[in-house]
Amino acid sequence: MQDKVVEINGLTKSFGELDVLMGVDLNLYNGENLAVLGKSGSGKSVLIKIMVGLLSQDEGSCKVLGEEVIDLPAKRLNALRLKIGFSFQASALYDSMTVKENLEFPLVRNVKGLGTAEKNRLVEEVLDGVGLLNTLNQMPSELSGGQRKRIGIARTLILKPKIMLYDEPTAGLDPITCVEINNLINQVNEEYHTSSIIITHDLTCAKSTGDRVAILLDGKFSAQGKFEEVFRLPDERIKSFYDYNFINT
Amino acid sequence: MSKESPKLSYFLGKRLNKFFSGLASAYRFVLKFFREVWFPPYEFKEFIRQCYQIGYNSLPLISLTGFIVGIVFTNQSRPSLTEFGAASWLPALISIAVVRAMGPLVTALIAAGKVGSSIGAEIGSMKVTEQIDAMEVSATNPFKFLVVSRVLASTLMIPVLVMYTDFVALMGSFLSVNKNELVSLSTFFVQVFDALTFLDITASLLKSLVFGFTIGIVGCYKGYNSTKGTEGVGKAANAAVVMAMFLIFIEELLSLQITNYFRQM
Ligand SMILES: Nc1ncnc2c1ncn2[C@@H]1O[C@H](COP(=O)(O)OP(=O)(O)OP(=O)(O)O)[C@@H](O)[C@H]1O
Ligand SMILES: [Mg+2]
Numbered sequence: 001m002q003d004k005v006v007e008i009n010g011l012t013k014s015f016g017e018l019d020v021l022m023g024v025d026l027n028l029y030n031g032e033n034l035a036v037l038g039k040s041g042s043g044k045s046v047l048i049k050i051m052v053g054l055l056s057q058d059e060g061s062c063k064v065l066g067e068e069v070i071d072l073p074a075k076r077l078n079a080l081r082l083k084i085g086f087s088f089q090a091s092a093l094y095d096s097m098t099v100k101e102n103l104e105f106p107l108v109r110n111v112k113g114l115g116t117a118e119k120n121r122l123v124e125e126v127l128d129g130v131g132l133l134n135t136l137n138q139m140p141s142e143l144s145g146g147q148r149k150r151i152g153i154a155r156t157l158i159l160k161p162k163i164m165l166y167d168e169p170t171a172g173l174d175p176i177t178c179v180e181i182n183n184l185i186n187q188v189n190e191e192y193h194t195s196s197i198i199i200t201h202d203l204t205c206a207k208s209t210g211d212r213v214a215i216l217l218d219g220k221f222s223a224q225g226k227f228e229e230v231f232r233l234p235d236e237r238i239k240s241f242y243d244y245n246f247i248n249t
Numbered sequence: 250m251s252k253e254s255p256k257l258s259y260f261l262g263k264r265l266n267k268f269f270s271g272l273a274s275a276y277r278f279v280l281k282f283f284r285e286v287w288f289p290p291y292e293f294k295e296f297i298r299q300c301y302q303i304g305y306n307s308l309p310l311i312s313l314t315g316f317i318v319g320i321v322f323t324n325q326s327r328p329s330l331t332e333f334g335a336a337s338w339l340p341a342l343i344s345i346a347v348v349r350a351m352g353p354l355v356t357a358l359i360a361a362g363k364v365g366s367s368i369g370a371e372i373g374s375m376k377v378t379e380q381i382d383a384m385e386v387s388a389t390n391p392f393k394f395l396v397v398s399r400v401l402a403s404t405l406m407i408p409v410l411v412m413y414t415d416f417v418a419l420m421g422s423f424l425s426v427n428k429n430e431l432v433s434l435s436t437f438f439v440q441v442f443d444a445l446t447f448l449d450i451t452a453s454l455l456k457s458l459v460f461g462f463t464i465g466i467v468g469c470y471k472g473y474n475s476t477k478g479t480e481g482v483g484k485a486a487n488a489a490v491v492m493a494m495f496l497i498f499i500e501e502l503l504s505l506q507i508t509n510y511f512r513q514m
Contacts, residue, residue, distance in 0.1 A: 052386050078388035092383035095374065106387035159387075 003030050004063075005163055005195045006051065011060035012219075013046055020046050022219030024060070028163070028195055033185070035198045035210025035227075042216045044199045045089060048165045051197075052084055053077050065162065082110055085156030085194070089167040091148040093140035093155070100136050103127065103155050110159065126154040129191070130184060146177035153184065157192060164188060164196040170205045182208045278470045285397055290390070292398045299402035303364050307410060310359055315414040318355055319421025322346060327429065336430060340437050341444035343422045348445055348453050349508075352415040354501060357460035360407055361493040365468040368399055369489030372472025373482040381473075396473065400465035407461030408454050415453075452508040459500055467493040 006028035013021040020043035028034050038044045049055040050062055053069050062069050067080055094102050103123045107114065127133050130150040140148060149169060156164065169185060170178040182205055189196055198209050206213050207227050214224040217237050223230045231238065323343055330336050372395055375381050384391040423437050432440075468489040475485035 049382075054382050054385060081386050081388050084386070086383070086386045088379045088383055090378055092379040094380055094383075095378075096371070105384075105389075109387065109389050155387075 004028065005030050005065055006197070007061075007063040008047075008051075009061050011047075011050065011062055012058045013043070013050065013055065014058060019219060021057070024216075024219070024221060026214060026221055026224075028197060030195055031189075031193065032211045033189055033196045033198060033209050035200060035206035035213040036216060037201060037203070037206055037213060038199075038216030040201065043219060044216055045167055047216070048086070048167060048197060048199060051165065052081055052086055082106075082159055083162045085153075085159070085161035085164040087149070087153050087156055087164070087166045087169060089171065091140075091145075091152035093143075093148055093151055095140055097140075098136075099127070099132075099138050099140070099143075099151055102140065102151060103158055106155065106159050122158055126157045127151075129157065129187075130154045146173050146181065149173070149181060150184065153188070157188065160192060161194060164192075164194045166196065166198045166200075168199055168201070170200060170202050175204075178202065178205060179208075181205075185209045274474065275470055278473070279466060281392065282396065282400060282466060285390075285393055286401070290393065292394050295394055295398040296402055299399050300406050303360070303402050304406040304409060307360060307363055308413075310363060311356060311410055311414050312417050314355055314359055315352070315417035316421040318351055319343070319347065319418035319423075320425050322351065322418075323422040323425040327425075339426055339430065340422070340432065340440035343426075344419065344441035344444045345449070347415055347418045347422070348449055350501075352418060353411050353453055353457045353460060354497070355418075356411045356414045357407060357457070357464065357497045358494060360403070360410065360461075361464050361497060362490055364403055365464045365489045365493045366486040368403075368465065368468030369472045369475075370482055370486035372396075372399075372469055373475035373485035374479075376473060376475050377477055377479070377481055396466075396469040399469055400462060403465030403468075404458055404461040407464065408457035411453065411457040411460075448508065448511055452504065452511075456500070456504045459504070460497055463496050463500065464493050467496065 004027045006026070008024055008026040011021055011024040012019075024047060026047075036044055036047070046055060050057050051064055051069065053072070056070050064080060065083060067076070069077070069080070072080060093099075094105065097105065100123055103126060104119060107119060107122060124133065124136075127136060130153060132147060132150055132154070135143060135147060135151070140151070143151065153166075153169070164185075166185065169181050173181065185196065185198060186209055188194060196209075198205065200206055210227060212225060213227050213230050214221045215230060215238055216222075222235065223233055223238060323339060326342060327336060327339060330338055330342065372381075375395070381391045381395070384394060419438075419441060423432075423434060426432050426437060427434070471485045471489040471492065475481040
């Protein structure tokens with residue numbers, strides 16, 4: 001039995017009248033890439049936001065690296081957050097800062113007594129890792145969508161996280177850039193030995209990055225397993241998901 | 250009529266509900282500021298950066314407006330004073346008007362438009378593009394980093410700008426007085442300072458502190474609570490200006506009552 005880095009049981013979350021998550025069970029095992037598929041609005045982003053304490057669940061438990069997120073006091077929550085890399089759906093780069101300042105931000109604020117040379121080395125290392133060394137002094141507004149995604153990923157990598165959460169890493173990108181991002185995700189998994197959750201509604205992305213896929217339908221995970229296994233299931237809803245993607249890509 | 254009234258009361262109820270829940274959340278926001286401002290980490294660098302942005306970037310606009318206010322107010326007051334043969338009181342009158350009311354008010358209104366809207370828009374867009382969430386997951390307290398630093402910076406810089414506006418307005422006034430009444434610079438300023446009391450100056454500065462705080466906190470509040478989408482950002486910026494201006498006038502009225510109370514003591 002591999003050890004679980006994320007353990008979610010019976011998680012529910014509603015916003016007013018709207019029930020988004022209705023009893024989610026999910027495990028993420030050490031070292032694996034888990035692709036989470038689901039329709040727009042099914043609560044995928046809500047789920048991973050609960051994992052980092054940006055939102056809190058109504059019921060159920062969400063343990064990350066053995067700690068119940070909702071019970072953590074601010075200090076320990078912050079310590080946990082540093083072990084998690086969160087790549088946002090829209091990249092969330094700080095508009096008023098250059099790429100370099102964006103990358104330095106988590107570093108400067110969380111690692112004390114770091115020399116300038118060491119700082120620059122780390123920044124260049126992650127930036128080189130995502131293949132964008134030439135953008136060091138550019139502003140986020142000057143970058144393309146794909147570049148922004150990569151910088152966003154680089155910014156989370158700079159603190160060497162144990163877990164990576166990617167919120168729709170390939171949404172809105174052209175197919176070639178998608179492949180590049182998929183490769184980057186796999187490369188990160190190998191080099192940094194992370195366990196990752198990749199949220200997506202892009203089946204190509206799920207297939208090429210996920211060791212395992214899980215499908216979020218009507219507030220629950222209805223199927224989990226290897227890509228081929230899941231899409232061989234006789235569930236109409238999963239089939240329609242497959243067809244939808246097939247027709248649209 | 251009987252058919253209409255439930256509808257009306259429904260909408261009225263909804264309105265009132267919205268108003269009071271808005272008030273409550275604004276109150277919580279201000280309270281949160283006062284809870285967070287005392288404890289480390291202190292975002293000193295960001296504070297300095299904001300001071301520079303708020304203070305330095307407002308200078309051109311404030312210089313121009315202050316100067317024009319000085320000249321216009323002097324020229325408009327002259328005929329009335331001349332009628333009573335009291336044109337020599339012009340410096341004293343201008344001094345009181347500028348320091349007590351015009352300087353703080355003009356500065357605060359301009360800053361509400363310039364600083365308040367830019368804070369509202371900046372924080373609003375950070376909110377809707379999840380930059381605030383991103384700060385939070387990188388273990389930085391976004392309230393401290395964004396809100397506390399900006400509110401402190403505007404609370405400190407508005408009084409500085411007010412003093413500057415006072416000075417520029419008086420210089421504008423001097424040009425006019427110098428040309429028409431042939432008063433020298435030193436005589437002008439002797440008359441200006443003679444007219445002012447300690448109370449005038451402290452009241453003016455305290456009032457400016459409050460104006461500065463208002464502009465900062467309203468901008469941050471509106472931005473922090475802007476709803477999804479780019480439309481929300483524009484609304485936040487707009488609401489920040491309107492709200493801040495409204496509050497500034499209310500505060501002006503209150504401060505008038507308070508200073509009058511002290512003046513009579
Ligand atoms: N903070 C919030 N307040 C109120 N409702 C919210 C909030 N966050 C999410 N929701 C609602 O929860 C539902 C799920 O949102 P979520 O962002 O998780 O969807 P998603 O699966 O990530 O979709 P997408 O693929 O479009 O990103 C949506 O209907 C959304 O309106
Ligand atoms: Mg989402």
